[in-house]
Amino acid sequence: MDDEEIPTLLEVESATADPSKTVPLTIITGFLGAGKSTLLKRILTERHGYRIAVIMNEFGDTADIESKAINISSPDDPTAENSEEFLELANGCLCCSIKDSGVAAIEKLMQRKGGFDHILLETTGLADPGPIASMFWQNEEYAMGLGRDIHLDGVICVVDAVFGKKQIEEDHSVDGVGESLRQLAASDVILINKVDLVGPSEVDHLQALIEHVNPAAAIHRTIRGELDLSKFMGIGAYGADRLLREQRSLKQDRDTTASHDERECRSGEHAHHFGPHHYELRGISSLQVRFPVITAQQLQKLDEWIRSVLWENRLPEDIPDSALTTLEVLRCKGIFVLESKETYILQGVRSMYEMSQVDAEGTQDSVGLPDEGKLVLIGKGLDQRVRQSLELIMGSSA
Ligand SMILES: Nc1nc2c(ncn2[C@@H]2O[C@H](COP(=O)(O)OP(=O)(O)OP(=O)(O)O)[C@@H](O)[C@H]2O)c(=O)[nH]1
Numbered sequence: 001m002d003d004e005e006i007p008t009l010l011e012v013e014s015a016t017a018d019p020s021k022t023v024p025l026t027i028i029t030g031f032l033g034a035g036k037s038t039l040l041k042r043i044l045t046e047r048h049g050y051r052i053a054v055i056m057n058e059f060g061d062t063a064d065i066e067s068k069a070i071n072i073s074s075p076d077d078p079t080a081e082n083s084e085e086f087l088e089l090a091n092g093c094l095c096c097s098i099k100d101s102g103v104a105a106i107e108k109l110m111q112r113k114g115g116f117d118h119i120l121l122e123t124t125g126l127a128d129p130g131p132i133a134s135m136f137w138q139n140e141e142y143a144m145g146l147g148r149d150i151h152l153d154g155v156i157c158v159v160d161a162v163f164g165k166k167q168i169e170e171d172h173s174v175d176g177v178g179e180s181l182r183q184l185a186a187s188d189v190i191l192i193n194k195v196d197l198v199g200p201s202e203v204d205h206l207q208a209l210i211e212h213v214n215p216a217a218a219i220h221r222t223i224r225g226e227l228d229l230s231k232f233m234g235i236g237a238y239g240a241d242r243l244l245r246e247q248r249s250l251k252q253d254r255d256t257t258a259s260h261d262e263r264e265c266r267s268g269e270h271a272h273h274f275g276p277h278h279y280e281l282r283g284i285s286s287l288q289v290r291f292p293v294i295t296a297q298q299l300q301k302l303d304e305w306i307r308s309v310l311w312e313n314r315l316p317e318d319i320p321d322s323a324l325t326t327l328e329v330l331r332c333k334g335i336f337v338l339e340s341k342e343t344y345i346l347q348g349v350r351s352m353y354e355m356s357q358v359d360a361e362g363t364q365d366s367v368g369l370p371d372e373g374k375l376v377l378i379g380k381g382l383d384q385r386v387r388q389s390l391e392l393i394m395g396s397s398a
Pocket of ligand 1: 033034036037038193194196197222225
């Protein structure tokens with residue numbers, strides 16, 4: 001294809017309820033110097049066929065530095081220095097380097113609706129993408145305005161293969177949880193970048209660490225952000241299909257590689273409902289729990305449990321306002337299968353969550369419905385007590 005040709009628009013797969021009506025938005029976060037600008041430069045300059053609007057650093061103060069760094073401004077363009085203007089790029093993408101507040105930037109962008117199919121929002125200026133993710137996801141106030149035009153597709157985090165481990169170990173802690181760990185916790189896709197600079201065993205080690213912190217994210221290894229865009233765009237991280245697909249592959253993995261410990265655990269009187277996955281690192285912990293088929297009453301109890309944990313930061317059996325725990329859930333995902341064969345999915349970002357029934361006919365044919373459920377929690381204080389509290393619900397019959 002020569003430079004004069006107009007790029008062909010590729011289909012972007014999306015698993016959300018009605019993607020044709022709203023524009024998917026991906027939040028990009030990442031460790032210092034990990035390769036976010038390199039990834040964005042590639043997206044803005046390569047011929048990939050997608051029409052993407054990139055909003056850079058609208059929440060930070062370094063828009064000018066960033067735009068120079070990725071060298072997209074044209075000397076012939078008198079608006080290039082104006083931080084509130086958009087640049088149309090040769091590959092069909094739009095770049096918006098803006099100092100304005102995020103919402104204002106996106107409002108302006110949406111006035112150009114039809115000119116792009118996907119929004120990438122870079123949030124370098126912020127340590128923790130969680131609050132922005134919850135703003136774009138299921139926020140009623142927001143949904144009255146821009147939310148009608150946009151849906152949150154996913155959060156991605158770029159991690160430095162060379163310094164990632166050190167950054168996790170040394171970064172600043174906010175409320176006992178390091179910034180980089182908060183980024184990992186909030187992410188749906190994680191790129192371990194610069195793998196050309198370290199040996200495979202070092203990358204394996206870093207990947208294992210990341211998998212423990214966030215057992216729900218997809219992890220890819222990259223060099224200079226080289227990765228098929230469909231791996232992190234149009235992923236529908238908050239939709240049902242992705243969760244169902246993950247659940248199916250989890251089951252296949254377990255069917256073929258169930259460990260001795262897990263088999264023992266499954267045959268135990270109470271423990272058979274739960275996988276032994278709990279992990280804690282520098283204040284952040286994750287908990288992964290398998291659920292067998294449950295009753296409608298158990299689902300209701302679980303819903304109450306989630307409300308108590310997400311809204312009041314305590315287990316239902318804890319005394320209100322007791323300072324015993326520092327429980328906080330930053331991200332949760334779940335899938336629950338009822339005796340009636342109804343299937344529910346849970347999606348949660350901080351204190352907001354949604355439990356919705358899966359419409360079997362609405363899922364993609366290849367996905368299918370699972371025969372058992374799971375719950376993944378990422379946050380603070382997710383220890384043995386939390387697991388035992390879930391066991392109480394699962395053990396209850398009414
Ligand atoms: N060898 C190697 N270098 C890379 C790779 N990706 C990025 N770099 C280099 O790493 C340096 C930092 O990359 P950037 O893309 O600027 O990182 P960033 O995350 O945007 O940095 P900040 O915004 O400052 O946090 C640059 O010199 C890049 O050329 C990679 O995969 N391999």
